[in-house]
Structures are given as C-alpha cells and as structure tokens.
Amino acid sequence: QLQLQESGPGLVRPSETLSLICTVSGGSIRNSDYYWGWIRQPPGKGLEWIGSLHYSGNTFYNPSLKSRVTILVDTSKNLFSLRLDSVTAADTGVYFCARELRGSGSYYYYMDVWGKGTTVTVSS
C-alpha cells in the first residue's frame, strides 16, 4: 500500500528557506504514470496547490508561487522535496504531499493518495 510521509522543520524564520521532504514507501517514484505534488493549507483556510513533478524532472508550479518554489526528485531515495524561498508569515500552514494520477482519457492529473501533512510555522 502506497504511503507518503512529509518531514522537515516545524519552524522557519522569516526571509529564510522552507525545505520539506516527502518520502514515498510501498511503491516506486520512478513510475511514468504518476506526478508527485505539494499542496498547502494556511490555518483555517482552504487548499492551495504549490506544484507538481514527474520523476523525469518535468515540473509545473502555481504561478503565484513560481518565483520562490523548487520541487526536486531523488529517485535513489524514493523521495521528492519542496523548497520555498524568502518565506513570510503568509507561508505558515500545513503542507501535504500527494501522488497524482492522470484521469481516464485525459491530459490532466488529480491527487489520489495524500500524506498526513506537516505543520510549518514562519516566525522569528
């Protein structure tokens, strides 16, 4: 059974870089059928897509975050990572990683398996 686990610092200082890892178990990240994504949720607010990556290196980012976001894959460790630069308090929230599957007969992907999420607070 596929499982995803987010990990990383729970506290980040303003203007610094947020770095998280999503470790994939029970399946290989080197599967051409899937993308792997990051989603976040500010306290008391809705879900926001951050970006998605294919193990080949192809990536898509939310235009509103694109200048600050990097998502990378490490196939040898079966994990992918999120880097968000120059954070502010507005980046505080729960960060989820997820597997993305392509819809039938579609070019587009959706999240079918999620990690439990990790809370990140941006504060001095």
Added chain:
Amino acid sequence: SYELTQPPSVSVSPGQTARITCSGDALPKIYVYWYRQRSGQAPVLVIYEDTKRPSGIPERFSGSSSGTMATLTISGAQVEDEADYYCFSTDNTGNQRRVFGGGTKLTVL
C-alpha cells in the same frame, strides 16, 4: 486566472440529502474531483472523474456535472459526513495549473 467557486457552507439534518455545488468555466471540458477533509486530517478523494466513487467510499456519495456546474450529493447524510469538501480540477489552457475550490463546510445536525 481559472477559479472554482463553491458555497462556503451547507447545513442539513441527519438523513437529509446534502448537495454541494462547484462552478467553473472549464468544467464542460474537463473532469471534476471531490475531496472530503475532516478536521485535522488529510483530504480524502470521494468522487473522481465527475461521477466515479473510489473503493471504500459509501454509496450515498455521488457526483454529477452539467455545463459549468458540478454537484456532490450525499444522500441520507450522516453525522460522520460533517467535514470540509473541496472540488478540484485543472486549468485547461495548457499550463497544467491544478485548482481547488474554496471549500464548503458541511454541517450535519
């Protein structure tokens, strides 16, 4: 930019039918997906490709889509269905931007 619009809240009594709507210009051409998020938990997929139900999701959950509006229906809502529900789709203009609706708080009491 592409947006999906949901009502902020829906309230029903146990046993009643709850309907949550999601509107978006691209919905006639692209699938919509629905997620349930209970308090403090990760989202769970309850409807995919407009109308399909994943294994393990009760039959009382169903989805439909017509024109620019998609609907999640919970027939005979139960107290355990109380949660936030999000619709999801993708901007079909070629940039592969994933988009969530703003979410609907379903209250069952």
